[in-house]
Amino acid sequence: xxxxxxxLRAAGVLGLNDRNANFIMxxxxxxxxxxxxxxxxCKRRLQQHGIAVPELLGEISSQYEAxxxxxxxxxxxxxxxxxxxxxGGDGIVVIMARQRNGxxxxxxxxxxxxxxxxxxxxxxxxxxxxGGQRDSAMLEALIHPDPVLKSVAPEGVPDIRIIVxxxxxxxxxxxxxxxxxxxxxxxxxxxxxxxxxxxxxTTLKAVMNSSVVDQHPDTSAxxxxxxxxxxxxxxxxxxxxxxxxxxxxxxxxxxxDRDHGPLVLEMNARPGLAIQIANGSGLRSRLSLIDRLPxxxxxxxxxxxxxxxxxxxxxxxxxxxxxxxxxxxxASTSGCSS
Numbered sequence: 001x002x003x004x005x006x007x008l009r010a011a012g013v014l015g016l017n018d019r020n021a022n023f024i025m026x027x028x029x030x031x032x033x034x035x036x037x038x039x040x041x042c043k044r045r046l047q048q049h050g051i052a053v054p055e056l057l058g059e060i061s062s063q064y065e066a067x068x069x070x071x072x073x074x075x076x077x078x079x080x081x082x083x084x085x086x087x088g089g090d091g092i093v094v095i096m097a098r099q100r101n102g103x104x105x106x107x108x109x110x111x112x113x114x115x116x117x118x119x120x121x122x123x124x125x126x127x128x129x130x131g132g133q134r135d136s137a138m139l140e141a142l143i144h145p146d147p148v149l150k151s152v153a154p155e156g157v158p159d160i161r162i163i164v165x166x167x168x169x170x171x172x173x174x175x176x177x178x179x180x181x182x183x184x185x186x187x188x189x190x191x192x193x194x195x196x197x198x199x200x201x202t203t204l205k206a207v208m209n210s211s212v213v214d215q216h217p218d219t220s221a222x223x224x225x226x227x228x229x230x231x232x233x234x235x236x237x238x239x240x241x242x243x244x245x246x247x248x249x250x251x252x253x254x255x256x257d258r259d260h261g262p263l264v265l266e267m268n269a270r271p272g273l274a275i276q277i278a279n280g281s282g283l284r285s286r287l288s289l290i291d292r293l294p295x296x297x298x299x300x301x302x303x304x305x306x307x308x309x310x311x312x313x314x315x316x317x318x319x320x321x322x323x324x325x326x327x328x329x330x331a332s333t334s335g336c337s338s
Contacts, residue, residue, distance in 0.1 A: 012285030027248025035245045036267040040084045049244040055141035066120040078142040083128040085135045089186040091128030146256040151221045156183030162238040164250045166296045169308040170286045172196040173278040195279030199312035201231025239301035
């Protein structure tokens with residue numbers, strides 16, 4: 001066991017205890033957690049900083065409001081119900097259409113008004129929230145994935161996770177829903193995770209349930225070397241999220257919407273470590289490179305993205321260009337405290 005630990009350490013793999021003690025506890029102030037743990041607060045904070053997010057259609061915070069849910073849903077045929085403080089993708093109900101006898105869910109099941117009221121009541125009671133705390137239910141606009149993603153994600157909404165360290169993107173993966181995952185981009189439920197080259201926005205190796213795959217199991221379409229559209233914009237949005245909520249170790253989840261382009265879905269103060277498996281590379285060595293830079297937080301988002309691309313092109317070795325890291329324009333820090 002000690003030998004395995006040393007080999008993983010030598011390969012630059014970041015472990016759970018190391019992540020918690022040396023990166024999350026050191027760089028993520030507790031006072032900022034509510035701004036990411038509560039999706040409604042997070043959405044509003046991002047909007048204040050001009051970062052595009054899916055539209056919030058409404059919030060349900062009491063059982064009385066849940067009892068009058070039909071009135072709240074009257075004007076919407078498509079929407080998503082989410083727990084504001086949920087985790088792991090649990091408690092999310094996707095509604096694709098309205099029918100005379102109810103609503104059609106993402107899985108094709110017909111849900112009645114009573115079904116939706118029962119689900120919202122469970123959200124309010126804390127069934128899906130962190131620590132079982134009382135929660136609010138949010139109604140969010142349905143994401144329509146960019147058609148270019150259809151070959152690698154025939155159903156559900158794929159998302160892109162970017163780890164941002166001290167304001168600089170350091171690793172990315174795309175999570176692809178499958179029939180096995182029920183159309184959800186959740187790796188623990190059978191979705192695919194594929195690494196993304198930060199320099200080019202093309203996909204690398206992919207894993208599904210800890211096994212390497214190169215084709216989507218539902219379509220046999222190739223997953224490797226897929227070019228993500230708007231990659232530069234996705235990287236810049238992730239870097240700008242640090243300006244909105246300055247957590248030093250941050251996970252940013254983005255989607256590509258058919259009508260609205262790149263959107264930030266949510267942020268995470270404790271992003272998981274499976275992204276290393278999808279990339280076939282360790283996080284720790286990349287974080288150590290960033291720590292050798294003088295005050296990267298003072299750089300503007302565009303410069304931080306430039307540095308990420310330089311490091312990626314250099315194979316995450318020390319590129320000569322990274323030596324000059326003085327800010328071209330200081331990043332604004334106004335309004336970043338809770």
